[in-house]
Amino acid sequence: MDDVETLLFPEISPYAIHDISTTAPHRLRVEESGNAQGIPIVFLHGGPGSHCKAYHRCFFNPLYYRIILFDQRGSGTAQPQGELRHNNTSELIQDLEKIREYLGISQWVLFGGSWGSTLALLYAQDYPHRVLGLILRGIFLARQQDIDWVYRPTALLEFFPQQWQDFTAWLPKAARQDPLPYYYHCLTGDDIALAQQAALQWSAWGACVVSFGTFLPPNEFEPELLMAAKIESHYMMNRCFLQENQILRNMESLQSIPSMIIHGQQDLICPLNGAWQLHQSWKNSTFHCLPNSGHLAHYPEMQRALITATETMAQQLFL
Known part of the structure; x- marks a missing residue:
């Protein structure tokens, strides 16, 4: 079946x-x-x-x-x-x-x-x-290792080097080895344009990893992307409390x-x-x-x- x-x-x-x-x-x-x-x-x-x-x-x-x-x-x-x-x-x-x-x-x-x-x-x-x-x-x-696996440069880069580059290339150079704090800052900040860009990139990286690269990344911003990315980054940044x-x-x-x-x-x-x-x-x-x-x-x-x-x-x- x-x-x-x-x-x-x-x-x-x-x-x-x-x-x-x-x-x-x-x-x-x-x-x-x-x-x-x-x-x-x-x-x-x-x-x-x-x-x-x-x-x-x-x-x-x-x-x-x-x-x-x-x-x-x-x-x-x-x-x-x-x-x-x-x-x-x-x-x-x-x-x-x-x-x-x-x-x-x-x-x-x-x-x-x-x-x-x-x-x-x-x-x-x-x-x-x-x-x-x-x-x-x-x-x-x-655990911290479970969060780091997705949001730090780990073995996932062997599967998705281009997508990781897309996820991090737009960040300040100092933030690229640990992108989560900068994403959290953008997603929860007052700069709407920056938050929308962060939400698009966050969603594209997550969709890639979760689907083994089969999901196409979003090509335009939708409010739901920011809502989901903001909440997820809030939890990941706080180690899920x-x-x-x-x-x-x-x-x-x-x-x-x-x-x-x-x-x-x-x-x-x-x-x-x-x-x-x-x-x-x-x-x-x-x-x-x-x-x-x-x-x-x-x-x-x-x-x-x-x-x-x-x-x-x-x-x-x-x-």
């Missing part, structure tokens, strides 16, 4: 949408679809600074799952867009708790990819008694929680070894390395693995 469209469940519309206020001035749009009496499962998008898409509902069998989607602070439908005040990892974890309580959910499954996997792990470490299970894709552990190696040092509370770790062997933005280290520290996890997949969820092999994971989790919890 190689047709990507046939791998997902049919399109589905929300049966409920909620406007939830969190720390001022933030408000979140939270949607529910599927079976209102089913297994609660929350989709955690990547980025930081990305957003949920309609097809994200389609990883879950609507007969079995109560599907919950929302955009994280400052992203997508969240208001105000691009807001950095009170926008940090601890606040995002508290948002998840507020959503759970608002929806009257006792326990739920966490489904997260990339930065979404980071957030899922951190929430589960803080609230293990609220977690039925985790399905994680494209593991990002948010975590202590170094925080996730792997705090795995004890997760040992009894069933989890499925799914990672593409060709993932260049989140190298495979991080996912393997997570699995090695988690006795109740299963590990699936996909030889023909990269970071994104659109690969047929990756979609097949994610659907299998959600179906397996449903059989364990619902049937």
